[in-house]
Amino acid sequence: MSTNARPTLQDVADLANVSTATVSRILNDPDKVGQAARDRVEHAIATLGYTPNFGARALATNQTNTVGAIIPTLSNAMFASGIQAFQEVLAEAGVTLLIATTGYDPKIELRQIRSLVSRGASGLLLIGNDRLDETRKYLATRRTPHVISWCFRDGADQMFVGFDNYAAAYDATRRVLAKGHKRIGIIAGDCTSNDRARARRDGAMAAVAATQDAQVVQVIPAPYRIDAGRQACEEMLRLACPPTALICGNDVLAAGAMIAARNHKLKIPDDISIVGFDDIGLASVVTPAMTTVRVPQIEMGRAAAGLLLDAVAGKPDLTGVRLDTQFIERGSLGPPPKKG
């Protein structure tokens, strides 16, 4: 009769007829122990299906070798490859990654931060710079090393590894304007608690405002879902004088817009141009392929991991890393239709 409780070091020690100290040594530094004992212990471990209790070990050693990443969502590929790269660098350093999501809710972000810290995260990857004051205070008083990614700010007392959403959107919009578009529609992301979405929207608006003759016909905020993009586009198309180009907060929104345009028998880009942001896999699969802004996800993930590892090791680098985005022109962008 075996009990239902998880086997402990003590169980292993009993079965192998050694002390817990010996079992522990075998787990952590096998060479310190004689061959005979080692064999018995390894056998005992296998027959019991023993796995060390991480919490107990962390308690005894005062080290966890884990960091956390807290991201808005797993639902689109917006963060997947960045997190993947982040994780790979950590793994090389023997550090485990814990992932949690917020659903873009700052309150949940704080809860998740607490949860990961409580589980031993000695450093955190956070997305964007919009968060509760309470969260900032918490991070500050605990001095929890954290790097903020997917955005960038200069000279702050924070570590940023990201890119300039505003500048990227500004640049993309200028290129759209350079094609001759005069009436621009903006399908922004949901800007509540989302500085990246806001910066993209504002960058696009500023680029239009900087021209003599072009104008923003309408700005519609929409959550990052295909269907929301489709609806927003339909709303645009109902206007008496609809835009000839749509700047979208991300590729998912742009993909939705493309569906709506197609439903309205509009040819892309002959009748309407559509531009996304992120360059996730979807962007090159749609027809025509989507013009978008490539976000340096992998470089961000790698750089963030490096910085965070340093910070956890006590050598914080407050300079941060600013990466470049790249405008990717594909078939969904063209000049405006001749007869406006």
Added chain:
Amino acid sequence: MSTNARPTLQDVADLANVSTATVSRILNDPDKVGQAARDRVEHAIATLGYTPNFGARALATNQTNTVGAIIPTLSNAMFASGIQAFQEVLAEAGVTLLIATTGYDPKIELRQIRSLVSRGASGLLLIGNDRLDETRKYLATRRTPHVISWCFRDGADQMFVGFDNYAAAYDATRRVLAKGHKRIGIIAGDCTSNDRARARRDGAMAAVAATQDAQVVQVIPAPYRIDAGRQACEEMLRLACPPTALICGNDVLAAGAMIAARNHKLKIPDDISIVGFDDIGLASVVTPAMTTVRVPQIEMGRAAAGLLLDAVAGKPDLTGVRLDTQFIERGSLGPPPKKG
């Protein structure tokens, strides 16, 4: 000068001039404590940025309230909404979800299982039924409750919450054949350590084999990446007598195939039909929209969570849950071209 170490219960107690027992009570059952002490303690917690040590608490209470999910990848939306639903049900029950990925590698799966168990997971969600004997043995000897999802098997001594990949692929292929296709190409997923991919491939092959006159022109395995799908399709199109319909292991592969077909100036579905599997967001965004098999991700996630929670609570339900898939016919499927 504050130390760099994390604040502990003791620190809070000292600052508030109470015992650790009182602080602990305030954390877990505030009503048991007087108002005055409570105020002081809450203030101390805030000024120290105290967060309980999960491991220490788990050690003392012998309960973790956490389960783990170990999935192949976060990189496409294949699992995202299922896991999301899974998490939501857990959250309602006050249970935390830990997520880890395997990259489709059974060795990594075992490592991740160990890692999550060591971190307190008292139950696990696993994907598919292909795993190391060592993993099965480990799970069995520890009696770790686990539900296996994204596939289904009857009458096993395991808990399955999933669907029949073979039957779904068989059915989808029959519908393709019913359009009159005689030459079928199969772009399968990578079947190494992937029973779902294998079942889908085999189901498709069996459906063709059950006919008098249709045949499988070629079967090409490819990892679940757009580019791999594109390449596989190109290989198909180089055949002297290429298939008129492509059955793909998932939507990502099918999306890649659509790109290749388009590059070859083939009209979909007039020149070639393409069918995917999963019905992720991508499927309805491509042009033409993709015919595919809808996987009941959300129901799976919810049902799996329910079963797992029961099992962890000591009432395992070995009957399992078999869910239905749904064939979604969209524009990418049509009859074969007249002149074969």
Added chain:
DNA sequence: CTGAAAGCGCTTACAG
């Protein structure tokens, strides 16, 4: 090479 024992941060009967 091996073991006895203290201590990591928490919770919880047990007293008062």
Added chain:
DNA sequence: CTGAAAGCGCTTACAG
């Protein structure tokens, strides 16, 4: 309502 103390599963000087 509150505290002293034992104990959860580990690791690691310290002895031998």
